Amino acid sequence: MPVYVLRHFRAEIIRLLFVAKGQEFEDKLYTFETWPAEKPNTPFGQLPVLTVDGKDYTEYTAINRFLARELGLMGSNSQEEYEIDRVISLSSGVSAEVIKIFHEQDKDKKAQLEKSLRENVIPKFMSNLEQLAPPEGTGFCVGNKLNLGDLIIFDTIDGKTDDATMNKFPSVKAIMDKVRSNERIKAYLASRAPTPFD
Structure with a gap:
């Protein structure tokens, strides 16, 4: 081991x-x-x-x-790996904004960046994910079991939006709920x- x-x-x-x-x-x-x-x-x-x-x-x-x-946790085949890599690429834009907020020293600018993250960046990320979600609504971004893409989606969104926004994206919400309900x-x-x- x-x-x-x-x-x-x-x-x-x-x-x-x-x-x-x-x-x-x-x-x-x-x-x-x-x-x-x-x-x-x-x-x-x-x-x-x-x-x-x-x-x-x-x-x-x-x-x-x-x-x-x-x-x-990286998918069962090359197609699933590609779809997980696509989630990684989509999340990189959000990560860049979060880092920008962390390093911003000016309180007013920081507040503006945080507002933009909540109102623009995260909703756009969720909208893109919603278009990619499997139509059968498994609660996983790829396949039928927990994978790296699900964990990235969870960590990228968790604590950065509200219920009203989340409810606009049912497939993304299902992924968030599935990760959060995992016993471990x-x-x-x-x-x-x-x-x-x-």
Whole structure:
């Protein structure tokens, strides 16, 4: 059984992948105060880093895809992998906006960016997802079982919209509900420690 060690500020997708499969891992969460001492010990001087049996893996999206494959959460065939990759690409625009908000120092500009995220960026992301959702309404973005795409959708949207907006996108809501109702994930969400980005 591989030994997994995750060093990060907020690598929530990676943590959700482990949790969803019930896979044990060492969760090393850094703060901006504890990070400088660790930085020289990381490839490229950045986080996250996933260490598997002593080998380091870097770059968040690449780690997500690698780990999803290792844990059986990357789709059942190349078509499903493509559809999950499409979700990854769509979510990257939202992630860029979230990072912009985090780094903005001006309070008024930050408030404007947050408003735009809630009222424009997230609804557009959900609208795009709604067009791609399977017509049979399985509650999964691809196939008939939990996968990396579902976890990315959940993490990208969770806490960033309201019920009224969510109800406009029933297929996306079904995915959110399915992830949230997963017994392992439900227990994790109830007990997870906050990160520097929360």
